[in-house]
Amino acid sequence: MMRYCLTCLLWIACTIAASADGLRALPEATRPADRRLGELRNLNSYFPFKPVEDPEAWPQRRAEIQRRILLSQGLWPMPSKPDLNAVIHGRVERDDYVVDRVYFESIPGHFVTGSLYRPKGKSGPFPAILSPHGHWSDGRFYDAGEAQIRADLASGAERFAVGGRFPIQARAVQLARMGCLVFVYDMTGNADSIQIGHRPDKAAHLDRATDWGFFSAQAELRLQNMMGLQTWNSIRAVDFMLELDETDPTRIGVTGASGGGTQSMILGAIDDRIAAAMPCVMVSTSMQGGCTCENAPYMRIDQGNVDIAAAIAPRPLGLTAADDWTVELETKGYPDLRQLYTDLGHKDRLTAAFHLHFKHNYNHVNRAVMYAFFNRHFQLGFKEPILEQDYVPLSRSEATVWTDEHPAPRGDAIGDPHEVRILQLATEDSRRQMDALIPTTNDQLEEYQRVVGGAWETILGRRLDQVQATSFHQVKAIKQEGLSITVGLLDHAGEQLPIVEVGDSGAKGTIVWITDEGKQGLWDGDRLNPLVAKIARAGYRVVSVDLIGQGEFVSGGESLDTQRMWYQRGGEQAWHRFAGYTYGYNHPLFVQRVHDVLSAIQHATSTGNRHIHLVGIGDHAGAIAAAARSQAGDAVGRTFIDLKGFRFASLQRQDDPMFVPGAVKYLDVDGLLSLCVPGALDIVSPDLPIVDRVQRASGTSKGVRWHQTGEELLSAIGDWAVR
Numbered sequence: 001m002m003r004y005c006l007t008c009l010l011w012i013a014c015t016i017a018a019s020a021d022g023l024r025a026l027p028e029a030t031r032p033a034d035r036r037l038g039e040l041r042n043l044n045s046y047f048p049f050k051p052v053e054d055p056e057a058w059p060q061r062r063a064e065i066q067r068r069i070l071l072s073q074g075l076w077p078m079p080s081k082p083d084l085n086a087v088i089h090g091r092v093e094r095d096d097y098v099v100d101r102v103y104f105e106s107i108p109g110h111f112v113t114g115s116l117y118r119p120k121g122k123s124g125p126f127p128a129i130l131s132p133h134g135h136w137s138d139g140r141f142y143d144a145g146e147a148q149i150r151a152d153l154a155s156g157a158e159r160f161a162v163g164g165r166f167p168i169q170a171r172a173v174q175l176a177r178m179g180c181l182v183f184v185y186d187m188t189g190n191a192d193s194i195q196i197g198h199r200p201d202k203a204a205h206l207d208r209a210t211d212w213g214f215f216s217a218q219a220e221l222r223l224q225n226m227m228g229l230q231t232w233n234s235i236r237a238v239d240f241m242l243e244l245d246e247t248d249p250t251r252i253g254v255t256g257a258s259g260g261g262t263q264s265m266i267l268g269a270i271d272d273r274i275a276a277a278m279p280c281v282m283v284s285t286s287m288q289g290g291c292t293c294e295n296a297p298y299m300r301i302d303q304g305n306v307d308i309a310a311a312i313a314p315r316p317l318g319l320t321a322a323d324d325w326t327v328e329l330e331t332k333g334y335p336d337l338r339q340l341y342t343d344l345g346h347k348d349r350l351t352a353a354f355h356l357h358f359k360h361n362y363n364h365v366n367r368a369v370m371y372a373f374f375n376r377h378f379q380l381g382f383k384e385p386i387l388e389q390d391y392v393p394l395s396r397s398e399a400t401v402w403t404d405e406h407p408a409p410r411g412d413a414i415g416d417p418h419e420v421r422i423l424q425l426a427t428e429d430s431r432r433q434m435d436a437l438i439p440t441t442n443d444q445l446e447e448y449q450r451v452v453g454g455a456w457e458t459i460l461g462r463r464l465d466q467v468q469a470t471s472f473h474q475v476k477a478i479k480q481e482g483l484s485i486t487v488g489l490l491d492h493a494g495e496q497l498p499i500v501e502v503g504d505s506g507a508k509g510t511i512v513w514i515t516d517e518g519k520q521g522l523w524d525g526d527r528l529n530p531l532v533a534k535i536a537r538a539g540y541r542v543v544s545v546d547l548i549g550q551g552e553f554v555s556g557g558e559s560l561d562t563q564r565m566w567y568q569r570g571g572e573q574a575w576h577r578f579a580g581y582t583y584g585y586n587h588p589l590f591v592q593r594v595h596d597v598l599s600a601i602q603h604a605t606s607t608g609n610r611h612i613h614l615v616g617i618g619d620h621a622g623a624i625a626a627a628a629r630s631q632a633g634d635a636v637g638r639t640f641i642d643l644k645g646f647r648f649a650s651l652q653r654q655d656d657p658m659f660v661p662g663a664v665k666y667l668d669v670d671g672l673l674s675l676c677v678p679g680a681l682d683i684v685s686p687d688l689p690i691v692d693r694v695q696r697a698s699g700t701s702k703g704v705r706w707h708q709t710g711e712e713l714l715s716a717i718g719d720w721a722v723r
Contacts, residue, residue, distance in 0.1 A: 023519060025475045025489050025498040026552055035494035036548055036592055040566045041585040043288045043295065047304025049336035055343040058313070064458075065303055065311040066270050071458050071662065072299035072584070073228030075235075075270070077437075077451050080429050082108055084240055088116065089406060092398045096120050097176035099394060101401040102183070103192070106236040107422050109413060113192035113401045114185030114237075115140060115394070117176040124246030127378040128181040129253040130237050130267070133168045134260030134362070135291065139190030141396055142168050157363040159388055164364070166393040171255070171367050173391045178371065178380050181247060185237050187259065187293065188230055192401045195414045199226075199292050199575035206416060209652065213419040217654050220297065220579055221664040222430065224423050227296040227580070234267045238274070250275060251378045255318075255370055257281050257362035262294045262305075269311035276377045278318030278351075278370050280362050283309040285332045287325035290568060292575050297583035297661035301461060306333040313337075314344040318351040318373040324360040349377070364388060430665055438690055439697040448694070453675050455666045456630060461587055462595050464632040467602040468493050480528055483536050490545060492599040498546040499600070502532060506541030508721075509611025509637070510604040514597055514625045516618035518551035519544040531714055535721040540613075545600045547593040547624070549657060562655045563589045579654040583661050590624065590660045597628035605635060615717065617642040617710065620658055622684075623669050630675035639676060640717050642684040642710045643669055678702045684713045 031037060052061050070076040086104035100116040119126060136142040144152070149164040151157075158164030172182040189198030196214075206213025213219065214226050234254075241247050253276045256264045261282030268277030282289065283305045289295060309317060317337070321329040334352050341350040353369040364387075371386040402408035412418060439448045457463065474488040486501040500519040513532070515521025522532050522544050532542050546552050549560040566585075568576035587595070597614075604612045614636050616625020622643035629639050648663035667674070670690040673683065677691060678700035684707045695704050707713045 022478070023487055023500055023523070024552060025487050029555055031553055031555070032489070032496040032498060032546075034496045034548065034553070037553075040564055040582065042566045042581060043290060043300075043568075043585065044286070045585065047285045047288060047300065047306065049285070049306040049310065049333060050303060051336060051340070055345075058340070058344065062311050062313070065307055067454060068298055068301070068303065068458055069266060069270050069308065069311075071455055072223065072296035073225060073231050074223040074426065074430070074665070075228060075231065076455055077433055079232070079426065080433070081236070081239065084236065084243065086240055086243065087406065090401070090403060092394060094120070094173075094392060097173060099398075101399075101403075101406075102185075102240070103401045103406070104236070104240055106233045107425060110195060110418070110422050111193070111409065112185055112233045112236060112240075114183055115172070115399055117172045117182040117184070118246075119176050119179050119181075122179055125248035126179055126181045126246050127251035127253065127374070127380070128183070128241040128244070128247045129175055129255065129374065130234065130241070130264075131168070131172055131175075131182055131184040132234065132254070132256035132260035132263040133184060133187065133190070134256050134258035134263075135187075136168065136258070139193075140168060140184050140186055141191050141399060142166065152363060155358070157358055157361065157365060159364045160390045162390055162393055163388050167362055167364075167367070169393050170364070170388060170391070171362070171370070174367070174371060174386075174388050175374070177389070178375065178382060178386070180374070180378075180380075181241065181244065183237055183241060185233070187263075188226060188233070191399075192408070195409050195418050196229075202574050205574060206419065211420045211424075213416065213423060215292075215575075215578060217652055217659070218664075219423060220583075220654055220659075220661045221648060221651065222427060223297065223662040223665055224426055225296050225580060226292050227294060227299075229422075230263065230293050231266055231270070234263055235271060238267070238271060242273070249273070253277065253374055253378065255280065255374075257320075257366075258360065259289070259291060259294060260362075262289050265305065265309040265312075268315070268317070269308050274312065274315070276316035276318070276374065277309075277312050278320075278373055279309060280318075280320040280366060280370070281322045281324060281326050281360055283319050283333065284321070284326040284329050286328065292578045292580065295578065295580040295584045297580050298458060299580075299584050301585060301587060306336060310337055310340055313340055314346040314349060316349040316351070316373070316377040317341075318370060320353045320362075320366045320369060321356060322358050322360050322366075323356050327356055330354045434665075434667060438693050440693060441697055442699055445694070445697055449675070452666055452671055453630075455662065456627070456672060456675060459660065459662055459666070460591055460594050460627055460631055462598060462631065464598050464601060464635055467598050470599055470603045470606060472499070472603060481533060483528065483533060485528075490599060490603055492602070495548075495595070495599065497548075497596055497599060498552045499543065499603070500545075501541055501543050502528065503536035503539075503541040506539070506607070508539035509613060510541045510543055510607065511535065511613045511615055512597065512600045512604055513542050513544045514547070514600075514614070514616040514618075514621045514628075515544065516550075516620050518546035520551060521618070521621075531718055534718055538722045540721060541604075543600055543604055545596060547596045549589055549593070560589075560657055562653075563657055563659065565655050579661070588660050589657050590620075590627070593620075593624045594627045594631070597624060598631060601628065601632055601635060612636050613638045613640075615640045617644075617713075619644045619646055622646060623648075623658070623672065626669060626672045626676065629679070630672055636679075638680045638682070638720065640682045640713055641673065642707075642713050644684075644710070677704065681705065682707060682713060682716055684708070684710055
């Protein structure tokens with residue numbers, strides 16, 4: 001009788017041990033030692049260069065940088081290029097150069113405006129240099145004023161009063177005198193670019209389910225952002241220069257400072273037509289650019305401005321630093337670039353000037369460095385040093401492209417209606433491109449994988465083969481209903497997950513089981529879920545973890561219904577609350593949870609069991625598991641997914657825990673699941689046409705099994721496990 005009572009007490013104790021508190025791997029109110037719980041990265045974090053071990057690895061690293069930039073700005077794949085319909089008019093004559101007024105359509109009805117400087121009395125073909133102006137007041141029309149030029153002349157920053165007052169014009173004039181075509185074009189919302197403001201002045205600007213604008217949830221879900229528009233305008237500016245008969249297509253350059261430096265390094269990184277680039281006072285391991293036109297989701301995850309600038313290598317690159325955020329460039333960033341160019345066998349193609357006694361600038365001292373840079377690399381034949389000569393600046397009336405004969409846009413061609421329209425055009429163009437990519441034959445699968453698969457690989461940021469070794473620390477071992485239950489902590493590269501394992505040998509394999517409740521989802525109340533128990537008794541080990549934001553990550557057992565966001569300068573103004581300030585530097589919570597699933601899969605494979613399977617059931621867990629499976633390759637066998645009807649397109653908040661910029665552009669959960677094909681998939685969904693088409697195109701014996709309800713899927717899991 002005593003033995004029977006003792007047995008009962010032990011059974012009760014084991015049952016209690018498997019309750020919510022008993023499954024804890026950590027003491028109450030203690031959260032995992034996970035680096036992701038620290039401060040969010042932001043534009044003011046530290047961004048060291050990510051070197052390659054071997055020069056032969058540089059092309060692959062460069063391709064990764066390029067794809068991340070293009071994707072971040074909605075340019076992967078490249079949008080369609082309609083006719084520019086360029087208009088060149090209103091020539092202004094000077095002694096040895098001329099200036100034309102230019103506008104063209106980068107998007108139908110959306111104009112890029114600027115001044116085209118040409119050499120006078122010379123015959124081409126000429127080198128062509130793009131000159132984005134940066135964040136100086138009035139942009140292309142910038143006038144530094146009397147007080148500033150007096151100070152600059154006194155300090156030696158400038159050579160002539162006119163050149164110092166109008167430095168953006170000064171560099172265009174000098175380059176034209178050196179025999180170059182120079183296009184000074186307006187940033188969005190500056191000078192003659194009047195159709196859309198540079199930054200929004202209203203919170204949640206046009207943030208709605210239909211007819212949305214930039215800075216909305218729907219725009220972010222499609223990677224539509226102001227930086228993308230500005231980069232697209234730069235790409236189309238190259239197209240414009242190449243339409244000119246006198247342009248030498250082998251000698252196209254770009255140079256700008258500050259925000260213009262950002263545009264210069266971005267264009268040099270992504271457009272192979274750029275033969276040389278000189279981004280000034282912008283490249284550093286420090287502040288990465290504070291404007292919405294310099295930030296986009298994913299762009300600076302695993303890379304920073306030094307990496308971005310380096311992506312032009314081995315083509316020529318020039319840099320300048322000043323007493324600003326670039327002040328440490330000579331010791332942080334530049335040595336890495338110098339080593340890269342040396343390793344690539346072209347150390348003579350890197351130029352840098354460190355005039356740290358000047359504040360943020362593109363003054364004559366640094367412009368002279370730029371003239372020498374293009375003189376050498378474009379073989380202009382001038383004796384150095386090359387110094388500016390005085391000139392007659394353009395008046396505002398001479399510079400503006402809008403005249404009585406060429407009236408400025410108005411009505412619905414400006415403001416909110418125009419913004420909505422160009423995003424509608426972008427959405428339609430992207431949809432057409434994606435539809436054309438969906439394969440119908442096996443031969444088309446490679447391009448689909450390159451574009452859609454490449455996009456999701458960049459978004460998700462980690463493949464299973466990139467997961468480093470995991471370590472498991474057992475905290476407790478208990479028994480329930482004759483089954484062994486192990487509770488512990490799983491560590492991977494500074495990430496720590498509370499984990500539970502159910503089952504003994506795992507002779508048949510291991511099932512990684514993902515739920516919305518974390519590891520507690522394996523239980524019904526205080527008892528093991530009957531289906532999980534059935535599967536464990538059939539010879540499988542069942543593994544589940546608390547994903548970040550679940551279970552022991554959240555104090556008091558509360559659910560996480562928002563993501564943490566970082567706002568520029570505390571978020572006082574509407575544009576300071578741009579979501580790109582968060583997602584440009586930090587993986588979305590959804591992506592971090594995908595990483596956790598991959599860590600659990602890696603742990604399962606490390607036990608020596610080659611038969612790994614995956615279950616994801618829940619409003620969140622289904623899509624998370626599908627994303628992890630898409631990055632797991634052949635390591636995962638059977639996969640069971642119940643999405644509970646979730647679609648990214650239904651999200652309305654940028655801080656929603658499931659919010660993933662770009663998810664809708666790249667075909668939503670249908671696109672994710674299609675990347676798991678060919679493979680053994682059981683999916684609850686009445687309608688996933690892309691998965692079906694990819695499955696048919698793959699023509700393999702492994703198939704997709706469709707289920708109408710979650711109950712039907714659970715039954716299929718049980719039948720499969722015990723057969």
